[in-house]
Amino acid sequence: MNNKLYAVDEVIDFINEGRLMSLSGDEKVLKKLPKGNWIAGTIPYFMDEDLGKFDQNKIFVNFFDQNIIDFKIKTYDETSIDQIIPNSYNNGYTLLIIPAFQKIHHDFALKAENMEGLYNNPVVGWVSGINLNSDDVPKTFNGKLDEEYIDKAVAIHIKLPEDYFAQLDIVNIFERDEESPSIEFYFDSFDVLNCLVDGKETNLAEYIHQNNIDIKLPLIADYSGASINVSIKEVDIENGLVSFYAPVFESKVYKFAKPIENYLERFEIKTLDYEVDNEFSCNCILNYLYGGLEGQKINNIKGPITFGEIAYQLLNQTLVTLTVDKI
Amino acid sequence: MEKHYPLPSKDRQEWRDLLNGTINVPLKNYFFQMKVTQARNQIKTGKFSLEEEVDNIYALCKKFIKAKNMDTDLANIFGDYLQEAPTQENKQQPIAKFKHDDRQYIMEEAEKQKKLDTERKKRAIIEQIRKQEERAKQEAEKGRLEAERIRLEAEKAIKERLALERQKKAIEKTESHNLNKKELISQEKKQAEMQRLKAIKNKKRKVVKKKSFFGSFIDNFFRN
Numbered sequence: 159m160n161n162k163l164y165a166v167d168e169v170i171d172f173i174n175e176g177r178l179m180s181l182s183g184d185e186k187v188l189k190k191l192p193k194g195n196w197i198a199g200t201i202p203y204f205m206d207e208d209l210g211k212f213d214q215n216k217i218f219v220n221f222f223d224q225n226i227i228d229f230k231i232k233t234y235d236e237t238s239i240d241q242i243i244p245n246s247y248n249n250g251y252t253l254l255i256i257p258a259f260q261k262i263h264h265d266f267a268l269k270a271e272n273m274e275g276l277y278n279n280p281v282v283g284w285v286s287g288i289n290l291n292s293d294d295v296p297k298t299f300n301g302k303l304d305e306e307y308i309d310k311a312v313a314i315h316i317k318l319p320e321d322y323f324a325q326l327d328i329v330n331i332f333e334r335d336e337e338s339p340s341i342e343f344y345f346d347s348f349d350v351l352n353c354l355v356d357g358k359e360t361n362l363a364e365y366i367h368q369n370n371i372d373i374k375l376p377l378i379a380d381y382s383g384a385s386i387n388v389s390i391k392e393v394d395i396e397n398g399l400v401s402f403y404a405p406v407f408e409s410k411v412y413k414f415a416k417p418i419e420n421y422l423e424r425f426e427i428k429t430l431d432y433e434v435d436n437e438f439s440c441n442c443i444l445n446y447l448y449g450g451l452e453g454q455k456i457n458n459i460k461g462p463i464t465f466g467e468i469a470y471q472l473l474n475q476t477l478v479t480l481t482v483d484k485i
Numbered sequence: 486m487e488k489h490y491p492l493p494s495k496d497r498q499e500w501r502d503l504l505n506g507t508i509n510v511p512l513k514n515y516f517f518q519m520k521v522t523q524a525r526n527q528i529k530t531g532k533f534s535l536e537e538e539v540d541n542i543y544a545l546c547k548k549f550i551k552a553k554n555m556d557t558d559l560a561n562i563f564g565d566y567l568q569e570a571p572t573q574e575n576k577q578q579p580i581a582k583f584k585h586d587d588r589q590y591i592m593e594e595a596e597k598q599k600k601l602d603t604e605r606k607k608r609a610i611i612e613q614i615r616k617q618e619e620r621a622k623q624e625a626e627k628g629r630l631e632a633e634r635i636r637l638e639a640e641k642a643i644k645e646r647l648a649l650e651r652q653k654k655a656i657e658k659t660e661s662h663n664l665n666k667k668e669l670i671s672q673e674k675k676q677a678e679m680q681r682l683k684a685i686k687n688k689k690r691k692v693v694k695k696k697s698f699f700g701s702f703i704d705n706f707f708r709n
Binding site for chain 1: 681
C-alpha cells in the first residue's frame with residue numbers, strides 16, 4: 159500500500175486489477191477512468207509524499223484492500239444519507255465523500271450527531287471541491303456504477319476481520335482562547351444572525367466587525383476534550399449575517415480560537431508520531447491556503463486537501479486520519 | 486506481550502458520573518470524546534436514559550478498548566484502572582530428617598518418648614487453651630469484620646449520597662443554565678429568528694463588507 163499521486167494510466171491498471179480504492183483528482187482525469195471498485199471526489203490540491211501541491215493531471219489513490227474481508231460501494235442522496243450507519247458492517251469503517259455546498263452536504267452535517275449508532279464504527283471522509291480559479295462544480299463518482307454526481311454522496315463500507323479494528327483521530331492546530339467570550343446559538347444552523355455573547359443577545363456579524371476579529375480563526379466547541387472547529391465563511395455586515403462552513407449547534411458553547419503564527423510548525427509538532435502509511439488522511443483547504451502548505455511537507459501526512467473533513471461528523475480546518483490495527 | 490486490562494465493571498458509579506457530567510475530565514481518545522458528548526446530549530434531551538447510554542458506551546468501550554489513549558482516559562476516570570493486583574508467594578517450611586540405630590540411642594529415645602508423652606499432654610492442654618483463645622480471637626475478628634462491614638456500608642451509603650448530591654447539583658446547574666438560556670431564547674424568539682434568517686437568505690445580498698478569501702471565492706462561484 160502506497161497512498162500517493164499516480165498517473166492516470168497507472169490508476170487504470172489498478173482498476174483493471176480489481177483494486178479497491180478511494181480516489182481524488184480533477185474532474186477531467188476522473189472522467190477517464192473505467193468501471194471498477196472505486197469511489198472518487200473532485201479536488202486538485204494534495205499533500206503528496208514529497209510536498210503539498212496543486213495537480214490537475216494526476217490522481218491521489220488511497221488503497222483499501224489490505225486486511226479486509228468484504229466491502230460495499232453505495233451512493234446516497236439527502237433522503238438516504240442516514241442509511242450509512244445501518245449499511246455499515248459490525249466491525250469495519252465507512253469512507254464517505256460528499257459534494258460541497260449541496261443539500262446533502264448541509265443535511266449530513268446537521269443530522270450526523272443524532273444518527274443512531276454513529277459511533278459503532280468510524281465514519282471518515284471528505285467534502286469534494288474544485289480548483290479555486292475555475293468555474294468547475296464539486297462532484298463525486300461511483301466507479302462501480304460508472305456514475306458521477308453533483309448532489310449525491312458516495313461511500314465504501316469496509317468489513318474488517320474480527321482481530322482488526324479501525325480508529326479515527328484528528329489533528330486540530332487551533333486552541334480555544336479562554337479569554338474569548340462564550341458564544342451560544344439559538345438553533346443548529348450554518349447561518350447566524352443573533353446569538354448570545356456571554357449570555358447577552360448580540361448580532362454576531364456586528365460583534366465580529368466591531369471587535370476586529372480575524373475570520374481566518376474558527377469558533378471552537380469543546381467535545382469532552384476534543385476541540386471541534388467551525389470556520390467562518392462570510393460576514394455580511396449589511397444583513398447582519400454570519401455564514402459558516404459547518405453548522406453551529408444549539409447545545410454547544412463556542413469560543414474563538416487563539417491566533418496562530420506558524421501553521422506548518424504546529425502541524426509538524428502535532429503529527430510527529432503519525433504512521434507513514436495510514437489508511438486515509440485528509441486536510442482542510444483553509445489550512446492549505448491560510449497556512450501556505452503548497453510546496454511544504456508535514457511529516458508523513460498525505461492525502462487530498464478538502465472542502466470539509468468528516469470524522470463521524472463534518473469538521474473544518476482539521477486534519478483527519480484513519481488507521482487500522484490488529485487487536 | 487501487550488498487557489490487557491479488563492474494562493471496569495458496568496456497575497461502577499464512575500460510568501454514570503461520566504455521563505451525567507459529575508466526572509468532567511478532558512478525554513484524549515477521539516471516539517470517546519465524541520461519544521461521551523453525544524451521550525450527555527441525548528440524556529439531557531431525553532432521547533435516551535442514563536442507563537441506556539451506560540449500556541451503549543460500555544459496549545463501545547469494550548470494542549475500542551485498544552484504541553489510542555483509551556487506557557489513559559479510563560485511568561483518569563477510574564483511579565484504580567491499570568493498577569497491578571498484588572501477588573503472594575506460598576512458601577513451604579523445610580522438613581528436617583534424623584536417623585539413629587544404636588541401643589543407647591533406643592533407651593534414650595524411650596526416655597525421650599516418656600518426656601514427649603508428658604510434653605504432648607502438656608501441649609494438648611496448651612493446644613486446648615490456644616484453641617480456646619483462637620476461638621475467642623476468631624469471635625473477636627468476626628465482630629471486628631462485622632463492624633468493618635457496617636462501617637464500609639455506611640461509607641458506601643455516604644459516597645452514594647454524595648454522588649447523588651453531586652449529580653443533583655450538576656443537573657440543577659445545567660437546568661439553571663438551560664432555564665436562563667430558555668428565558669433568553671423563548672420558542673417565539675427562536676421562530677422569529679429563523680424567519681428573519683430565511684428572509685435575509687432569500688434576499689439578494691448586495692453589500693458584503695468583510696469576507697474570508699474562500700468565502701469570496703464561493704460567492705463568485707455561485708454568482709457564476
